[in-house]
Amino acid sequence: MAVYTEVSDAELSAFVARYDIGRLLSAKGIAEGVENSNFLLQTETGFFILTLYEKRVNAADLPFFIGLMEHLAGRGITCPQPVRDREGNTLQQLAGRPAAMVTFLSGMSVNRPGxxxxxxxxxxxxxxxxxxxxxxxxxxxxxxxxxxxxxxxxxxxxxxxxxxxxxxxxxxxxxxxxxxxxxxxxxxxxxxxxxxxxxxxxxxxxxxxxxxxxxxxxxxxxxxxxxxxxxxxxxxxxxxxxxxxxxxxxxxxxxxxxxxxxxxxxxxxxxxxxxxxxxxxxxxxxxxxxxxxxxxxxxxxxxxxxxxxxxxxxxxxxxxx
The missing domain is CATH 3.90.1200.10 (Aminoglycoside phosphotransferase (APH), C-terminal lobe)
Known part of the structure; x- marks a missing residue:
């Protein structure tokens, strides 16, 4: 989840404006991971994770990934839930990359599991x-x-x-x-x-x-x-x-x-x-x-x-x- 694709503040604000989640207040790149570019967004209604899918992710697989998260969340699994824009879309384009926004989960990972x-x-x-x-x-x-x-x-x-x-x-x-x-x-x-x-x-x-x-x-x-x-x-x-x-x-x-x-x-x-x-x-x-x-x-x-x-x-x- 390192940031490979930089996105300007103006681009992020315009992207968030497609959703009914309030104005963008802050954005921070997430450094962990190795596959995609991820940002922690804070809007007037809460926190969200924005993912830009990099070249190692096949865009044709994205409906499976997004659909699976929606399906699992609907059956009680606590996982990120894709956020739909005003037109009902979960998949977008941003900075030349496929992109999606999901809900933020509370908690932290453990380095040494017991x-x-x-x-x-x-x-x-x-x-x-x-x-x-x-x-x-x-x-x-x-x-x-x-x-x-x-x-x-x-x-x-x-x-x-x-x-x-x-x-x-x-x-x-x-x-x-x-x-x-x-x-x-x-x-x-x-x-x-x-x-x-x-x-x-x-x-x-x-x-x-x-x-x-x-x-x-x-x-x-x-x-x-x-x-x-x-x-x-x-x-x-x-x-x-x-x-x-x-x-x-x-x-x-x-x-x-x-x-x-x-x-x-x-x-x-x-x-x-x-x-x-x-x-x-x-x-x-x-x-x-x-x-x-x-x-x-x-x-x-x-x-x-x-x-x-x-x-x-x-x-x-x-x-x-």
């Missing part, structure tokens, strides 16, 4: 999956198993400059996952990027989910595997099984896992780690000159893969039989 945070996240993830079950639009996961080898080929030649032997480790993991990836698991709408910076808390209570711009249709348990990777590892690379148990048990209190999902969890978690290793690695090796945003460390997920290679059952992640 056990209680992981439990709250597990429950919220299952509720999101349940709420998305009747969403009619679909979007293919562009970063699923089939997208990983092309990413690897982009980075293969330079991978060992990041860490000795990294190319071979990735090659071995990728070959195993391509042969072992499960088929026929329960599918639905997944968030696909529910990292701690995309979840807000008030104290230890979850107050909202944000950043749905990787959302897609895929295996529901894969979404859980992404969250186990993002929330349950410690800074030293060790997996905190207590956090894993809290997340999985809270998830299953809302949506019990199918036996096929339980059996597949180690492979899904390994695949989720490889997906983020690869996208981070490509970004790490292709930082444009003068970039304002530091790419995320790919080796964090190389270390996590060290754990996944030795995990054999869902119990290794804290799932209680």
């Amino acid at each position: 056990v209680a945070h992981c439990g709250e996240l597990g429950r919220a993830l299952a509720e999101l999956h349940a709420a998305g079950a009747d969403f009619t639009l679909t979007r293919q996961n562009a970063l699923d198993l089939h997208g990983w080898r092309p990413l690897f080929e982009q980075a293969r030649a330079q991978a060992d400059s990041v860490s000795p032997g990294l190319a071979q480790r990735i090659s071995d993991d990728l070959a195993l996952l391509e042969n072992a990836w499960p088929k026929g698991l329960p599918e639905g709408v997944i968030h696909a990027d529910l990292f701690p910076n995309n979840v807000f808390f008030l104290g230890e209570k979850l107050s909202g989910l944000i950043d749905f711009y990787f959302a897609c249709n895929d295996a529901l348990a894969y979404d859980l595997a992404i969250c186990l990777n993002a929330w349950c590892f410690e800074a030293d690379g060790s997996f905190n099984i207590t956090k894993g148990q809290a997340m999985i048990s809270a998830y299953e209190a809302v949506r019990p896992l199918d036996p096929s999902e339980v059996a597949a969890l180690p492979i899904l978690a390994r695949g989720a780690a490889l997906r983020f290793l690869l996208t981070r690695l490509v970004d790490w090796l292709n930082v444009p000159p003068g970039a304002l945003v530091k790419p995320l460390d790919p080796l964090e997920y190389d270390r996590k893969l060290g754990f996944h290679r030795h995990a054999t059952t869902a119990a290794d992640y804290g799932r209680v039989a």
Whole structure:
């Protein structure tokens, strides 16, 4: 959510004037994140988030993302709700970019999630999956198993400059996952990027989910595997099984896992780690000159893969039989 596209005060004021939300009082660029340009706007009626969608976001996917947020908000999921202008539109153009405004959520993300945070996240993830079950639009996961080898080929030649032997480790993991990836698991709408910076808390209570711009249709348990990777590892690379148990048990209190999902969890978690290793690695090796945003460390997920290679059952992640 760094600011890649600058917008003048006059342009912002004219943009806000399309909505019944009062005059623009202030605007501030939001520095976090890596995908789009975001601004915190204060108007006479409250606070809003304005997003300008940069080149990595396919404009054809925007109706899915915006529609999903409206759908989930209508089913009780606390997430940004798209704001419609006076003509009923949610999608706009601003500074040569597709743009949309959404409601502001209270709360803050946590840098070091505790056990209680992981439990709250597990429950919220299952509720999101349940709420998305009747969403009619679909979007293919562009970063699923089939997208990983092309990413690897982009980075293969330079991978060992990041860490000795990294190319071979990735090659071995990728070959195993391509042969072992499960088929026929329960599918639905997944968030696909529910990292701690995309979840807000008030104290230890979850107050909202944000950043749905990787959302897609895929295996529901894969979404859980992404969250186990993002929330349950410690800074030293060790997996905190207590956090894993809290997340999985809270998830299953809302949506019990199918036996096929339980059996597949180690492979899904390994695949989720490889997906983020690869996208981070490509970004790490292709930082444009003068970039304002530091790419995320790919080796964090190389270390996590060290754990996944030795995990054999869902119990290794804290799932209680």
